[in-house]
Amino acid sequence: MITAENITYSIGSHRILANICATFNPGRVTAILGPNGAGKSTFLKCLTGALKPDEGSVTVDGRDLHQYSLTELSRRRAVLSQANPISFPFTAHEIVVMGRNPYSLEKTTASNAEIADEALALVDAWHLRDRAFPTLSGGEQQRVQFARVISQIWEQEGASLFLDEPTSALDLKHQHQLLELVQILSTEKNLTVVIVMHDLNLAYYSTDHCYFIKDGGIQGGEDSKDLIKADIISEIFDLPKEYAAMRFGGQFAD
Numbered sequence: 001m002i003t004a005e006n007i008t009y010s011i012g013s014h015r016i017l018a019n020i021c022a023t024f025n026p027g028r029v030t031a032i033l034g035p036n037g038a039g040k041s042t043f044l045k046c047l048t049g050a051l052k053p054d055e056g057s058v059t060v061d062g063r064d065l066h067q068y069s070l071t072e073l074s075r076r077r078a079v080l081s082q083a084n085p086i087s088f089p090f091t092a093h094e095i096v097v098m099g100r101n102p103y104s105l106e107k108t109t110a111s112n113a114e115i116a117d118e119a120l121a122l123v124d125a126w127h128l129r130d131r132a133f134p135t136l137s138g139g140e141q142q143r144v145q146f147a148r149v150i151s152q153i154w155e156q157e158g159a160s161l162f163l164d165e166p167t168s169a170l171d172l173k174h175q176h177q178l179l180e181l182v183q184i185l186s187t188e189k190n191l192t193v194v195i196v197m198h199d200l201n202l203a204y205y206s207t208d209h210c211y212f213i214k215d216g217g218i219q220g221g222e223d224s225k226d227l228i229k230a231d232i233i234s235e236i237f238d239l240p241k242e243y244a245a246m247r248f249g250g251q252f253a254d
């Protein structure tokens, strides 16, 4: 279980997160939703240890995140960031094998290569394995990067997966495939999955719980299907009630 307790984070005089509390459970997929610039990615970085909050703490299975060594962290959690710029012509397969770096001293290169191949197949990208990564389309690159992060925690039951807008470049079919795979991995490997996303339809159908971040604060944490409703969406995104009802009223009605 991952717990954020009273997280506060500022850049200069700009307070981005204020007293954020949230809990993320193994075997569950949780969405982080909210307007542009609200602090979703910043919160995700606090959860992964990339940023250290000014106040408050993040605990992973009861232990402060910053007490874990980098090696321990690299085996307990994998992170897919919003941007992963790579200009060197590594092949797609080489990119995915990089996810296996935390195990490079333990496993033979062959088995890491096999895991990378399996991960590529799972994201429908095995046929791209020998292509130079920079020549791939945006959606192909996103799938290869997702294969890299799942290969990083391949054999780690109870690990965590943090995804920042993982479907932003994907077509409808690959959005569905990726989020279905996330659900399966979460259940079968007891993963704690946290996804920052903008697509409320996907969040409704593909996540168990959701939080909303707005103006540095957080609300929610209950079932996505109970929270992604017209009145709440209207308030969080400052949308006219009629528009929210048209977009999220009938479609998501009980």
Ligand SMILES: Nc1ncnc2c1ncn2[C@@H]1O[C@H](COP(=O)(O)OP(=O)(O)OP(=O)(O)O)[C@@H](O)[C@H]1O
Pocket (backbone or CB within 6 Å): 011, 016, 034, 035, 036, 037, 038, 039, 040, 041, 042, 043
């Ligand atoms: N390094 C930085 N320097 C200055 N401001 C920053 C920095 N990083 C983030 N911010 C600001 O912090 C706020 C929160 O940014 P963050 O990326 O967490 O938002 P977000 O909710 O993920 O947004 P989006 O939905 O647009 O991706 C924004 O106003 C952003 O401009």
